[in-house]
Amino acid sequence: MRNKHVVVIPFPAQGHVMQLMEVARCFTSDGLKVTFVNMEFTHKQVMSAWSDGQSDLMQMVCITDEMEPDDRKDLRKLLEAMSRVGPNKLEELIKGINKVDDDEITCIIADNCMGWVIRVAQKMGIRQATYYVGSAANLALLLSLQKLMEDEVIDTKGVPLKNEMVQLSTTMPSMDPAHFPWLCMGDPVSNQIIFDIMVLEGKEAAEASDYIICNSHMELEPGAFSLFPKMLPIGPLLSTTRSAKQAGHFWKADNTCQNWLDQQPVCSVIYVAFGSLTVFDQNQFEELALGLELTNKPFLWAVRPDMPYVYPSGYMDRVSSHGKVVSWAPQQEVLNHPSVACFVSHCGWNSTMEGVSNGVPFLCWPYVGDHFSNTTYIRDIWKTGLGLDKDESGVVTRGEIKSKVEQLLSNKTLKENALNLQEKLPSGNSSYNNIRKFIDWIKEGGDNLPANEEAQTSC
Incomplete structure (x- = not known):
């Protein structure tokens, strides 16, 4: 046939x-x-x-x-x-x-x-x-x-x-x-x-x-x-629903993420990833790095291999006990892990759907295109996340990052909304x-x- x-x-x-x-x-x-x-x-x-x-x-x-x-x-x-x-x-x-x-x-x-x-x-x-x-x-x-x-x-x-x-x-x-x-x-x-x-x-x-x-x-x-x-x-559309690995990556995913997440407490990890297009200048990159450090919470951060960023002096040593930085993460598997508490994201539609499907609250940091309208869904319609504010020079500061992460993780309503939305799918x-x-x-x-x-x- x-x-x-x-x-x-x-x-x-x-x-x-x-x-x-x-x-x-x-x-x-x-x-x-x-x-x-x-x-x-x-x-x-x-x-x-x-x-x-x-x-x-x-x-x-x-x-x-x-x-x-x-x-x-x-x-x-x-x-x-x-x-x-x-x-x-x-x-x-x-x-x-x-x-x-x-x-x-x-x-x-x-x-x-x-x-x-x-x-x-x-x-x-x-x-x-x-x-x-x-x-x-x-x-x-x-x-x-x-x-x-x-x-x-x-x-x-x-x-x-x-x-x-x-x-x-x-x-x-x-x-x-x-x-x-x-x-x-x-x-x-x-x-x-x-x-x-x-x-x-x-x-x-x-x-x-x-x-x-x-x-x-x-x-x-x-x-x-x-x-x-x-x-x-x-x-x-999630490969995890078929017990398969996601295909179509442009970079090899770091499969050590799962072992590291297994060692973290339930609902404790800040997952940070900005997709394949977002580009920060060096100053904004440093503010993000230092903001994650200031939270003093476990974090998994995907930093694309094509980005020539320089980390703050001594940064990797200071965060080695609770932070993991990878070049590309198996995102669907990461978001499906019980240790993940929230998702700091550019809010591309792939990431939006993957976060929603796993009941994960968002900290929205849109960059281009439809990221802004997706952020509107997350923040204003579904009410499953918060946005980040820039200062007068257009920078999201380390203090803003620390403050919003704390607000997000302490807001039970946002988590409940995220779980309720997940149950509808x-x-x-x-x-x-x-x-x-x-x-x-x-x-x-x-x-x-x-x-x-x-x-x-x-x-």
Whole structure:
């Protein structure tokens, strides 16, 4: 019997690759054949860091962007190169696979911000779906762009025209236009590139796709799913629920974390990690280091290997009895450990979902993009964490860090809220049913789309 064969292709960034890798592994565990397509430079990183066994049903391949390594640090050049080179390379790859593989490719799952992939699927007559790596609220925002322009909330370049809060529907939280994700990438040039290529093309890709799946849950964002029933929540996507190790890391995870956590008291450890994009200057890094030291509590701190930070003089010796610093942590396993008391985080959506799924309170330190709207969920909607305030020079001081950690750990209500939210996300829930329906849709190969029944009922 021939297997249904699916192509999965993520945007070349850590959080995107990890989420779509988990989607792919869900597919293979249900008998689907998957070709996972990375860009060449991320493919090498993933394969060098992957120590867990790979499924016979998933092959890892890559296509080139034909760029020089240093040029990839320029977002504009990267996006333009992928849009220019990617379509032909992907089409060639698919044709080559179909020539030699008895199981022809019948569906493409593309990262929502890779609009050119959906255009390839349409050209080749292959069914397609998009996957959105952020919150359903931000996906709803993307799908509401035309209305926001018509209502003169933003102009055609995504720039806010009004200084007032916006609600996409009465069942969704208010949004500050100044914190729309494409406006929080740093400099104006990067913001515009994000809007033109990733946001506008992402909107077109989502609208053209047969379905949109995302790593969220009806209990977390009911208003967004009610507004757009085409969005199918299949999260939280966690490898720990399958007793597997998370795949898709760009760096090898330090597996000594578990042994160290085993030696710490229950609910005592401050876990600190800021994902794959956050960059501090040396002064802010030192304030963070000294703030953790001042708490005088056990802490596990992930400091990326690509960051050339210098620790304060004598720091490692002073904190050696209660602090552990690693280059990259197996985060899902860490957050699932009973010793972890709280999570100091940039609040990327992966980290947000992993913390929520484990009932861990947050200390929010957003950096770019959707981190700010995710912080709003954590701090104001779910009420499972606190924010950090910067001083007049824009620095989060060591004193602020110490103070907020103490407030967070002494606040029983925040912990109770975190545990209550966790209980709303059990296994065998609506998200599980949704991914089952989606897989059945792929296997059946027909035109009947898997319905988000809860969203349709609540409309």
